[in-house]
Amino acid sequence: MTTVSxxxxxxxxxxxxxxRTLLSTFLRExxxxxxxxxxxxxxxxxxxxxxxxxxxxKSCSMLAVQASGSAVTTIEGISQNGxxxxxxxxxxxxxxxxxxxxxxxxxxxxxxxxxxxxxDLDEKTIxxxxxxxxxxxxxxxxxxxxxxxxxxxxAEVLQAAE
Amino acid sequence: xxxEGIGARVLRKEDKRFITGNGRYTDDxxxxxxxxxAFVRSTHAHARIKSINTDEAMKMPGVDAVLNGHQLVADGxxxxxxxxxxxxxxxxxxxxxxxxALESETVRFVGQAIAVVVADTLQQxxxxxxxxxxxxEELPTVVDSLDALKDGAPQLHPEAAGNLIYDxxxxxxxxxxxxxxxxxxxxxxxxxNNRLVPNPMEPRSALAxxxxxxxxxxxxxxxxxxxxxxxxxxxxxxxAPENKLRVVAPDVGGGFGSKIFIYPEEIACLWATKRVxxxxxxxxxxxxxxxxxxxxxxxxxxxxxxLDANNKITGFRVKTVANLGAYMSLFSSSVPTxxxxxLLSGQYNIPNIYANVKAVYTNTAPVDAYRGAGRPEATYVxxxxxxxxxxxxxxxxxxFRRLNFVREFPHQTPVIMAYDAGDYEASLDQAMNAxxxxxxxxxxxxxxxxxxxxxIGMSCYIExxxxxPSQAVGSLGAGVGLWESxxxxxxxxxxxxxxxxxxxxxQGHETTFAQLVSDRLGLPTDSISIVHGDTDKVxxxxxxxxxxxxxxxxxxISKALDKVEAKAKKIAAHLMEASExxxxxxxxxxxxxxxxxxxxxxxxxxxxxxxxxxxEGMEPGLKEGAFYDPTNFTFPAGCYICEVEVDPDTGVVxxxxxxxxxxxxxxxxxxxxxxxVHGGLVQGIGQAMLEHTQYDEDGQLLTASYMDxxxxxxxxxxxxxxxxxxxxxxxxxxxxKGCGEAGAIGSPPAVINAITDALGIRDMTMPASPNRVWxxxxxxxxxxxxx
Numbered sequence: 034m035t036t037v038s039x040x041x042x043x044x045x046x047x048x049x050x051x052x053r054t055l056l057s058t059f060l061r062e063x064x065x066x067x068x069x070x071x072x073x074x075x076x077x078x079x080x081x082x083x084x085x086x087x088x089x090x091k092s093c094s095m096l097a098v099q100a101s102g103s104a105v106t107t108i109e110g111i112s113q114n115g116x117x118x119x120x121x122x123x124x125x126x127x128x129x130x131x132x133x134x135x136x137x138x139x140x141x142x143x144x145x146x147x148x149x150x151x152x153d154l155d156e157k158t159i160x161x162x163x164x165x166x167x168x169x170x171x172x173x174x175x176x177x178x179x180x181x182x183x184x185x186x187x188a189e190v191l192q193a194a195e
Numbered sequence: 196x197x198x199e200g201i202g203a204r205v206l207r208k209e210d211k212r213f214i215t216g217n218g219r220y221t222d223d224x225x226x227x228x229x230x231x232x233a234f235v236r237s238t239h240a241h242a243r244i245k246s247i248n249t250d251e252a253m254k255m256p257g258v259d260a261v262l263n264g265h266q267l268v269a270d271g272x273x274x275x276x277x278x279x280x281x282x283x284x285x286x287x288x289x290x291x292x293x294x295x296a297l298e299s300e301t302v303r304f305v306g307q308a309i310a311v312v313v314a315d316t317l318q319q320x321x322x323x324x325x326x327x328x329x330x331x332e333e334l335p336t337v338v339d340s341l342d343a344l345k346d347g348a349p350q351l352h353p354e355a356a357g358n359l360i361y362d363x364x365x366x367x368x369x370x371x372x373x374x375x376x377x378x379x380x381x382x383x384x385x386x387x388n389n390r391l392v393p394n395p396m397e398p399r400s401a402l403a404x405x406x407x408x409x410x411x412x413x414x415x416x417x418x419x420x421x422x423x424x425x426x427x428x429x430x431x432x433x434x435a436p437e438n439k440l441r442v443v444a445p446d447v448g449g450g451f452g453s454k455i456f457i458y459p460e461e462i463a464c465l466w467a468t469k470r471v472x473x474x475x476x477x478x479x480x481x482x483x484x485x486x487x488x489x490x491x492x493x494x495x496x497x498x499x500x501x502l503d504a505n506n507k508i509t510g511f512r513v514k515t516v517a518n519l520g521a522y523m524s525l526f527s528s529s530v531p532t533x534x535x536x537x538l539l540s541g542q543y544n545i546p547n548i549y550a551n552v553k554a555v556y557t558n559t560a561p562v563d564a565y566r567g568a569g570r571p572e573a574t575y576v577x578x579x580x581x582x583x584x585x586x587x588x589x590x591x592x593x594x595f596r597r598l599n600f601v602r603e604f605p606h607q608t609p610v611i612m613a614y615d616a617g618d619y620e621a622s623l624d625q626a627m628n629a630x631x632x633x634x635x636x637x638x639x640x641x642x643x644x645x646x647x648x649x650x651i652g653m654s655c656y657i658e659x660x661x662x663x664p665s666q667a668v669g670s671l672g673a674g675v676g677l678w679e680s681x682x683x684x685x686x687x688x689x690x691x692x693x694x695x696x697x698x699x700x701x702q703g704h705e706t707t708f709a710q711l712v713s714d715r716l717g718l719p720t721d722s723i724s725i726v727h728g729d730t731d732k733v734x735x736x737x738x739x740x741x742x743x744x745x746x747x748x749x750x751x752i753s754k755a756l757d758k759v760e761a762k763a764k765k766i767a768a769h770l771m772e773a774s775e776x777x778x779x780x781x782x783x784x785x786x787x788x789x790x791x792x793x794x795x796x797x798x799x800x801x802x803x804x805x806x807x808x809x810x811e812g813m814e815p816g817l818k819e820g821a822f823y824d825p826t827n828f829t830f831p832a833g834c835y836i837c838e839v840e841v842d843p844d845t846g847v848v849x850x851x852x853x854x855x856x857x858x859x860x861x862x863x864x865x866x867x868x869x870x871x872v873h874g875g876l877v878q879g880i881g882q883a884m885l886e887h888t889q890y891d892e893d894g895q896l897l898t899a900s901y902m903d904x905x906x907x908x909x910x911x912x913x914x915x916x917x918x919x920x921x922x923x924x925x926x927x928x929x930x931x932k933g934c935g936e937a938g939a940i941g942s943p944p945a946v947i948n949a950i951t952d953a954l955g956i957r958d959m960t961m962p963a964s965p966n967r968v969w970x971x972x973x974x975x976x977x978x979x980x981x982x
Contacts, residue, residue, distance in 0.1 A: 068216015133213025134448030176781030
């Protein structure tokens, strides 16, 4: 067993975990943050995607101990003061989800996409960047639409702030 | 139209919990003292089990129990059933081999469950499962259905000589043969429908709990039909009487058919929880899902189409061999028979049809319903044949279809189905306009100038949904009735709970079902809650599959609403001293027609529950239930057109345009219907271009992870252009037909017709992977050079 200390959704936590505990397992079982989902065993589907120190990682592909000392943000941590994140709102408004299982990973991936590439995203870029997230329900059509809509809205927000 | 009523693009009520990470899926649940299950699975596709040694595993830390099939049988747990009896053409019942939740004598596919370990942690359970030593005597293996029928093929079950489950037929053979004898042209093709793995993103999961003081079981599980699960677990697997077994299907992350069936793991967890005296949870990993979720499709077909001198179809003859895997899953027998061959008439007037289907055992995972279930296979056969026949007789594919369309309704096909309504030409015209069919030649010329090959292909599909009239399916061998139930509970303050036997696992019932109530009563959808997925709350239901929740599930709600409205009107008439016939319901108010007298729905509801002033003899309360049994199947239909560009240097196919024009009858929420079509299209395009389930000759599954099985990703597919036409279904009160499967049914032949058009070839096998397309281009080039 090893002690891990990290920040999860802004809250400092620490806990004892077996060395081989995955970050995804730690979040789901030790922290009860079940919005991070496990959809495969090979880091392909992206349902477990979280942000580690501001960068997207597949939490099924790293150990909890590797995340010690870092700041993790999960799907539960992106709403602010009860206000949905623009990306969450865009998924709802554009019917970018059906069963909801891939959705947390999709949203976290989409936010990361905008963090890395900015808000000027075309359809081709969005589709290419979603390569690491699999959805079986939506056919991606409305996910792409949602991300584009969110990117446009975030661009407006940024412009207004300038 | 009310603001949130039928036809409105209401945003989904269920979304908030999913976008915030607050969905509650089975694996999200834990219970005090819960143990974790891991299964010992066969590493061989066919072997006799000589011994199962659990000594080492039992000594490992945290392990409670290692249980096997001998104990399961001794405890009286029944064999897994198939719920649809098919008779062969000689009248004999299908030949079904015994299927046990845990096998202790002969394993017949890789991944088959042999034993279950329960331990304190998941890792302990998995480590102990690894330590169980199974001694096998390997047996010869067969994985392809045509090989399984050959003389001398390895035999799977003593009950099924020659691995033949049934040899079934439909239609008039002699009359069809005569049509061929008199044909002016015959088109003949060999058509394979590739084996697919459904792959809902949430893996299957089961959490079982036994309360010894009440002798009561609870099962949380990933089910599309929890009531059917309870019925089967109780009546056939002898887990517990129905009143002592609660099955809950909470949020379920997609199903596509694969979560209809009751699998060995659910049975084993229920059985194990009592034996070990603690709650037991099992969640599939993705490789287990590939190995053990029921697969889909896997047909080998030879089809022949007979035309007269005017290019009218006179006969259709189809021979299909269907691979059902190593065991018969719950509805497996119905898929290649009554869900397949009954759709072989397509959208066309075909006077003579004869189909013969042989279902076969092989050393592969069981095969059962997957999105479309039989209807994609039928559509693929029909629409590949139509496209090829048109080209062979020198007609434009659209014109050949027009010539043969069914135009008068009702239309009785030679294969059971009676089409009730449709306008196939309207969908065809709409799709051709939307894709600018006339501009294709110019686009093709542009592609050619850029060194690319361009092709266009269409598919005019029909399917049968609204599954199904109970008496009709009963006469065809179904073990259950396929009605649906609903209960509308009006609370004293006028808010409403609708209890439904349908189950939503992505379809958005919490929104669309509320829209129906809102449309009828004029109440906001916020005041209407949909309750589903729990056998303790909803009395009985048949679940969600076969695009039935709208046409059947909502029809049941509509019937219950009729009763609620009738009682509410009686109360309102009494309170307002008016005639019951003068009461109308509008915008949440009950009004006396022609006056300004009115009561709010809340006032009437409250009066029903205070019961201070009700009509003489009326019972208090406002709660009504209904069962709806369909009178016929429903027949969604449409036209899909796909336009592709192929890079001849690499064999990579890109879909440049895709139009879907569907007729679903009445649409409750266009936004949700469009989403269903998008998802179906990508599953169909996945089948046509990417997905293939590959076993090696020893029965090892080579495509058992997302590294090896090509799931469609966002950059493999385009955005779509969707159109709709509407002919209302006359068979149900809402005029609905169903939209859940159409995309997956109609799209594969459109894609393959487009690719073969681009390549200038007739035949190709799905999936159209770059390697296969490139090879076809080389072969075709060599053929042309030789000519």
